[in-house]
Amino acid sequence: MPDTPQRTDGPAGWLDRAEARDGGAARGEGAAWDRGAAWGRVASEDGAAAWGGGFQERHDRCPEAAARRHPSAAAGIGHPRTPGPRDPAPTTPELWPAACDFIRAHHAEERLGDPAPRLAEAYAEIAETGTYRHTERELTFGARVAWRNANRCIGRLYWNSLHVRDRRHLTAAEDIAAACADHLRGASQDGRIRPLITVFAPDAPDRPGPRIWNEQLIRYAGYAQRDGRVVGDPRNEGLTALARRLGWRGGDGTPFDVLPLIVQGTDDKPRCFDLPPDAVLEVPIEHEDHDWWGGLSLRWHAVPALSTMCLEIGGICYQAAPFNGWYMGTEIGARNLADTDRYDLLPRIAERLGLDTTSDRSLWKDRALVELNRAVLYSFDRAGVTVTDHHTESRRFLTHLDREERKGRTVGADWSWIVPPISGSATPVFHRTYDTTERTPAYVQHPEALARASGDFLI
16 A cells, blocks of 8 residues: 555545536536636635624524434335424434434444443433433444444444544534644544544524534635636635635635634634644645656645545434544545646646647647646655545445445445545456435534535525
8 A cells, every 4th residue: 555654554545536616517617726817815804794694594403314214204204394494403202212213223233231221311312401421432323333334434344443433512602612622633643544533512492503604624715807717626615705804814825825724612603713724734746757746736635534425323423523544645636636627737737748748639638638647646645644545445345335235235336436536347346336325423414514615505
């Protein structure tokens, strides 16, 4: 394996493969790359407007996930409906079947004996308060199994190695932001990336839990220009505008300015927090064979920590639960830096390689894409930062399938996400089909969270 240092565990291949948002492709090639000046700096506009509201109220409870997946709901017991904008958190009849299923599954899989006492305890708590609190052991089991159940993740072989940090006692925005910075420090370990999740307070009947608006804890700004260009990452154009409305004055105007965290505590007010420099590990992207590559001034962050996915365990919704594995090189080289609605680097690289770009039949895109992915792997290895490649991870995934099937568990998978974005047919995961059933516990992407991450709640 090409990792430096060598690693034998951990996730990859899922954390940075989000679908393109509407309108991204409409910008066409060159949206993120200015073919001239956009790679330079932009003047920092004054974005210190005072907070004045204008955001949709936060009552976006988990949608009908329980009804879609757990058997009790399918049988008509406590079938939840889609919540309205001011609905309370799930009531006892909706919560109990999911809690019951989870507790029984936990006791059965970990051989904890008769679940009846724990079921009685949870039932009494739900009857009294409208919710129940997971034990630390339940929280750890639920978070790990949610990763095991992630149909879009190719890197689930070592799901049981996920380290779980319980921070459910934190509800204030500033405390959550500080814990997120600690998460990044703990996950990066000077390049030896480890899989980690930090779980904050869940939604409750009397109040919503906290929210992290950023799609990932580390994201690069996208500065919109008057001529329609975007300096930086166009995917984060809306979030960048939102941060400025909340008072962020902007970075240096480079294509890789780290965005602040936008965190909403239980006080219902989103606020900006700059990430400390020591929490953001970045890798300069260079090429083993081309000295000119360094002049492109490319880099990428080392820890892909998703922060808008809801962790659903036994009917409890942890809307703020950032988690990470480490990168598979194609997530950076074939998507983030290459997609036409992201950094769109292929034309620039092809030009420097001297390729014929007048016709797609020359396969200039393919050749530039391979070199970009080589550069990512080489750079991470040279920096001593954990990364994996799509061939290694594909073989690992088939090992995961074999292990789970020997234990009598069916592995769900989404073929369109499991197959790598380059050289798909050269990997073993390409040549088979998969069960697409979704199971709980689960990491779930809600539309409301995507809207926050794209700045759609900004007026």
